[in-house]
Amino acid sequence: MRNLGLDFIATAFPRLLDGFVIAVQIAGVSFLLSIAFGFVLGVLMTLKNRWLSVVLRVCLEAFRLIHPVIWLFILFYGLAYAFDTPTNGYTISIIVFTLWGSFEIGDLVRGYLTSLPRHQFESSMAVGLTRRQMYVHVLLPQIIIRTLPSVVNLATRLIKTTSLVSLIGVQEMLKVSQSIIQVAYYNNPTSMISFTMYLVLLIFYFIICFPLSLLARYMEKKAASLTTGT
């Protein structure tokens, strides 16, 4: 039987876990920041200020249409050249993923806010709620319920996209794996390590993303029953 390289994966397992933690950290921190910024951005996008909405629209399209890897490179090198300062791949990754996530969530929130029937705003006013009360007690709960499934889906996309950050020198799972593959080949040229290593990676990604996917599906059902029930 051909060597599967499992011995190398075992030796390198702590490094692989480090890489796993880094990937989860980048995705996790960006995700939490995205939720916070995203809701604010979403509300801002609905304001009827032409200047503001043009700026936000441009930013939204820029982060949605242009691939994150381009943003990673642009900020990683661009900021370093422009400000003559060393940039850190880890920080840059979080910045890029946060911006991307915030605009994605912002657009979801905007979309839902604008689709709300007019009477919700009017009824809120009629019963004497202030603007703030209307947002907090009437609109926000609905937005959360309706956007949660998509927001959770965004989390899985963020996690999968962290594999790109190895391109700007962050030692996450993929980068560590490639280094393990190389050492295994160097010591045992007929090893099947490429296959086993990527299989292990597949399991790692599955472990994080599958529960999230189940959660999203559950929430979708829940949201449907909640919003049709009222």
Next chain:
Amino acid sequence: MRKMIAGVLSVLLLAGLIGCSSNNNDKSSAEASGSIAAIKKADTIRIGIFADDAPFCYQDADGTFKGYDVELGKRIAKELLGDENKITWVVVNPADRIPYLQTDKADLMLADFTVTEERAKSVDFTLPYEKVSLGIVSKEGSPIQSVDDLKGKTLAVNTGTTADSYFTKNYPDVKLIKIDAITDGYQALITDRAVAFAQDNTLLLSWAKKNPGYTVGVKELGNKDFIAGAVKQGNKELLDYVNDLIKGKLKDENYFHNLYETTLKDSFPADFTADQIVIEGGVTD
């Protein structure tokens, strides 16, 4: 009023975008990053290295860095900071080496870096410590014995390497597939995406020795090139420091010859000698 608030908010947002991305701006102190004073203050030297370039610089399964270039880096750290472990290894791909120096992501590059005129316009090279020319590795069953054998066939090269520019410039009729990681270059050959892989002959010879069924059919191609360390352009202080070390202390110790014995010898064919690879004291004749 609402319009005004919205306007202020959008300005704040933009400022926030710019602000949070440049927050590490203010730590640039009086001494330029990469200067010896800055390195001593940080108490660690950031050395750019490959993680997949055995036996010159590679990362073992347990995470430790090993190889000829790595040992040199450790020695420089020992001389400069008194401890060979005071190194922050910055793992790079071939095409990252120049921008990483230019943007201060590494103080010193010791990543199997071939000296070329073009590159010398962007970075400052130290005295060389190794010599190399291009080689072409292929399968023993269908060996590539000369560049003519490559006509109309696909050759793998690593993006931004000397092999890449050599073939692009001199043999435009050879189909190139450009690959970032060195490991993936070998994979392209193994999985028949390319009939051959061109890289530094030193690298290929040692690889072929470990990998039965593959042969370095073309052992010396192009100019004899030199491998040297590199620093950010204008960082004369660190450059002089490394150069003085190479032509002074290390030369007296016959350092690189000894290093060949401990790091490289086992990887090369038996008839290979240290003098075919190492350069002592930066003397290239």
